[in-house]
Amino acid sequence: MNIAILWGLRQIHKIVNSIFLYLIPTLALMLLLVAYPVFYELYISFTQRYLGVGYIYVGLKNYFSLFSSNLFWHSLRITATYAVGSVSLSFVWGLVLALLVNERVKARTLFRAILLLPWVIPPVAAALTFRWLLHERLGLVNYILMTLFGVPPVPWLSNETFAMITGIVANSWKIAPFGMVMILGALQSIPQELYEAAEVDGATSIHKFWYVTLPGCRGAMLTVLLMEIIWSFCSFTLLFALTEGGPLNATLILPIYIYRLSFQEFDFCLAAAASTVLLMIMSLWTALYLKYKEESTEHIGR
Amino acid sequence: MVGRKRIRIITIYTLLSLFSIFAILPILWTFSCAIKTPEEIYTYPPSLFPQNPNLENFYRAFFKEARAGHGTMLTATLNSLRVALPATLVSLASSSLGGYALSRMKGRYKTWLIFSLFFAQLIPSIVLVIPLYIWFTRLRLVNTVIGLILAYQSFLVPISTAFMKDYFDSIPLDLEEAALIDGCSRFGAFIKITLPLASPGIASVAIFSFLQSWGEFILASALIISPNSRTVPLQLMSYIAEYMIDWGGIMAAAIWAMLPVLAFFIIIQKYFITGLVAGAIKG
Numbered sequence: 001m002n003i004a005i006l007w008g009l010r011q012i013h014k015i016v017n018s019i020f021l022y023l024i025p026t027l028a029l030m031l032l033l034v035a036y037p038v039f040y041e042l043y044i045s046f047t048q049r050y051l052g053v054g055y056i057y058v059g060l061k062n063y064f065s066l067f068s069s070n071l072f073w074h075s076l077r078i079t080a081t082y083a084v085g086s087v088s089l090s091f092v093w094g095l096v097l098a099l100l101v102n103e104r105v106k107a108r109t110l111f112r113a114i115l116l117l118p119w120v121i122p123p124v125a126a127a128l129t130f131r132w133l134l135h136e137r138l139g140l141v142n143y144i145l146m147t148l149f150g151v152p153p154v155p156w157l158s159n160e161t162f163a164m165i166t167g168i169v170a171n172s173w174k175i176a177p178f179g180m181v182m183i184l185g186a187l188q189s190i191p192q193e194l195y196e197a198a199e200v201d202g203a204t205s206i207h208k209f210w211y212v213t214l215p216g217c218r219g220a221m222l223t224v225l226l227m228e229i230i231w232s233f234c235s236f237t238l239l240f241a242l243t244e245g246g247p248l249n250a251t252l253i254l255p256i257y258i259y260r261l262s263f264q265e266f267d268f269c270l271a272a273a274a275s276t277v278l279l280m281i282m283s284l285w286t287a288l289y290l291k292y293k294e295e296s297t298e299h300i301g302r
Numbered sequence: 303m304v305g306r307k308r309i310r311i312i313t314i315y316t317l318l319s320l321f322s323i324f325a326i327l328p329i330l331w332t333f334s335c336a337i338k339t340p341e342e343i344y345t346y347p348p349s350l351f352p353q354n355p356n357l358e359n360f361y362r363a364f365f366k367e368a369r370a371g372h373g374t375m376l377t378a379t380l381n382s383l384r385v386a387l388p389a390t391l392v393s394l395a396s397s398s399l400g401g402y403a404l405s406r407m408k409g410r411y412k413t414w415l416i417f418s419l420f421f422a423q424l425i426p427s428i429v430l431v432i433p434l435y436i437w438f439t440r441l442r443l444v445n446t447v448i449g450l451i452l453a454y455q456s457f458l459v460p461i462s463t464a465f466m467k468d469y470f471d472s473i474p475l476d477l478e479e480a481a482l483i484d485g486c487s488r489f490g491a492f493i494k495i496t497l498p499l500a501s502p503g504i505a506s507v508a509i510f511s512f513l514q515s516w517g518e519f520i521l522a523s524a525l526i527i528s529p530n531s532r533t534v535p536l537q538l539m540s541y542i543a544e545y546m547i548d549w550g551g552i553m554a555a556a557i558w559a560m561l562p563v564l565a566f567f568i569i570i571q572k573y574f575i576t577g578l579v580a581g582a583i584k585g
Contacts, residue, residue, distance in 0.1 A: 026400030033456040037433035122517030124535040125559040234426030
């Protein structure tokens with residue numbers, strides 16, 4: 001009897017001291033608020049909602065109606081344009097910023113802090129700022145263009161092409177500092193001896209950049225690329241607050257399309273099907289990233 | 303040779319200044335317009351420096367409803383604090399426990415758990431918002447503070463836990479083991495030894511979580527319905543949605559929304575940047 005109690009106490013002690021216990025809050029929150037919603041979203045995408053009845057299984061019906069909708073394909077094209085534009089612009093922008101801040105200049109911390117600001121301000125506030133700066137009649141940008149170059153007022157947000165360009169530039173303005181911070185960290189971890197060795201071998205600065213600097217921050221650049229791709233595909237707030245998908249659906253990226261389907265047209269099932277497409281695009285990029293990350297780490301050996 | 307070096311330095315400074323102006327000018331312009339008089343905002347040509355700076359725009363944004371039932375920035379700020387502070391606490395508690403466990407555990411579950419955390423960070427809120435909305439409607443959590451606090455954990459917990467795990471990895475095991483040998487329980491060692499050593503990491507997570515909750519828009523816009531429960535980003539967005547043209551008030555509200563970020567940024571840049579890089583994954 002005593003032995004049994006002792007055994008029981010030891011088990012309790014083991015459980016209390018077990019490391020798994022510490023995981024419970026995190027696991028519970030993740031299961032309830034991430035895993036369950038994702039599966040529920042998948043489930044809903046195969047159902048149709050009937051008032052008073054609930055969600056009835058209808059197979060692939062939502063996917064068929066999604067793939068036969070012109071607006072969906074239009075939105076995919078817009079998403080691709082927006083993503084390619086944002087990723088290329090913000091990546092180069094971030095790289096240039098990192099290289100500049102990496103130089104030994106005075107007030108480097110101040111420059112770094114200022115350059116980082118766009119990334120940290122709330123996206124809705126940033127969008128409002130841009131809306132006012134780019135106001136067609138009263139905005140500062142059009143005023144400067146007018147007085148300096150005599151350009152007639154540019155319809156930054158009300159013309160289809162300009163709205164897309166504005167969206168891309170605003171998004172890059174916001175996410176480029178992330179690339180700067182990440183690449184800067186990698187740049188500073190490149191051993192100085194490598195540059196000295198290259199100099200001894202008679203390398204020009206272009207050679208040094210190509211054979212020492214770039215390989216040295218390859219890992220960081222991959223991470224930055226993945227993040228910027230995912231942000232450009234999945235980010236919603238900045239562009240929504242800037243254009244609301246307009247004018248004439250010219251900036252209707254997939255997340256805005258999903259939002260419109262669900263919270264303006266209340267077609268949750270179709271929106272869920274579109275969400276699945278978004279989730280799959282995102283998983284594809286992540287898989288590619290993980291594959292290349294593995295290859296590049298094998299290649300360099302760290 | 304000296305000439306080339308000088309040209310190089312000048313180029314670097316010029317480029318740095320140009321990029322810095324591009325980064326900060328929109329924010330400065332917002333600030334400048336926020337402290338102008340309503341008449342001066344619409345004068346042509348526009349001036350960067352206000353002639354008689356005043357806080358009239360802030361007063362209007364805070365205490366005057368632009369339209370009956372529209373809500374003010376004051377109520378929005380209180381709502382935001384009511385959500386962001388508890389959300390930060392919940393995320394802190396669960397991420398320090400979970401991060402500690404992930405850092406100290408061994409075996410096959412570990413890799414699997416870390417991978418799921420990484421993947422969870424990448425899932426965009428726009429995908430989660432539909433199921434959460436339907437589910438929370440059934441649970442009657444829509445339009446409540448608790449609902450929003452819970453919903454925010456969906457993006458706070460994965461990042462914070464991953465960050466805390468990395469931070470605990472950098473704290474040596476020796477002290478903890480010594481405490482265990484001296485008869486301290488594991489939880490005691492965690493609370494008394496490891497957690498205090500991790501306080502810079504905790505500070506970063508706290509700042510990050512608070513600012514993310516303060517600026518979050520998608521989940522709040524779906525889960526908050528009545529104008530009186532609006533958080534700050536929702537209130538900002540409502541100015542646009544309802545075609546307000548009081549740009550002075552809007553700019554004052556926008557500066558107010560940026561203020562916590564700017565304040566943290568100036569006071570504690572070090573923690574701030576580590577926290578940001580850690581929480582970089584989610585957009």
